Amino acid sequence: EIVLTQSPATLSLSPGERATLSCRASQSVSSYLAWYQQKPGQVPRLLIFDSSHRATGIPARFSGSGSGTDFTLTISSLEPEDFAVYYCQQRRNWPPATFGGGTKVEFK
């Protein structure tokens, strides 16, 4: 089973700042990695698929990069609505289609 480790667990930032979230896989997942955003009381939303492709309607301030075992989600300039929990998920070797433990982006 591929284990995804997200860091940091919590990121304390202010609106307008740049957020950099990491997801590391225990073995290569090629580029088969997605990022999801979950706001309190809401269901997760797909942001990025195949490591770097934005899903429909996702603002350009969200970008993904990486391949193999190391991946990054970058939010170039945080908007108030971006404070949420972010999860990565791999689909390279499944089942199981594992998720990372999540990174919470909170107000500083």
Added chain:
Amino acid sequence: EVRLVESGGGLGQPRGSLRLACAASGFTFTNFAMTWVRQAPGKGLEWVSSINYGGGSTFYADSVKGRFTISRDNSKNMVYLQMNSLRAEDTAVYHCVKEGYCGGGRCYLDYWGQGTLVTVSS
């Protein structure tokens, strides 16, 4: 508009059974695989099970294998999760999820239902 509406959650007894259902609309159901993802209270996301578009291939997390069964009825646009031998650690919100953005044989989770809460307790 894609809609996924889950039902069937509630209080289940340890070692008991529950059957979750998901009614799908707003897309060509027969073209897409479907997945169940759960989230325990205050915890992260856990992939539970997936079924391919035709229903002939099913996949399970080790934590539910042998206890849960996923199925679909393409004539009714429905997905089901039969949950047997329930355990306290199965307590979670269960989301029905449509797969999309497929490429290279891999798909991602593009539409999520609001979920149904399953609580396993005596």
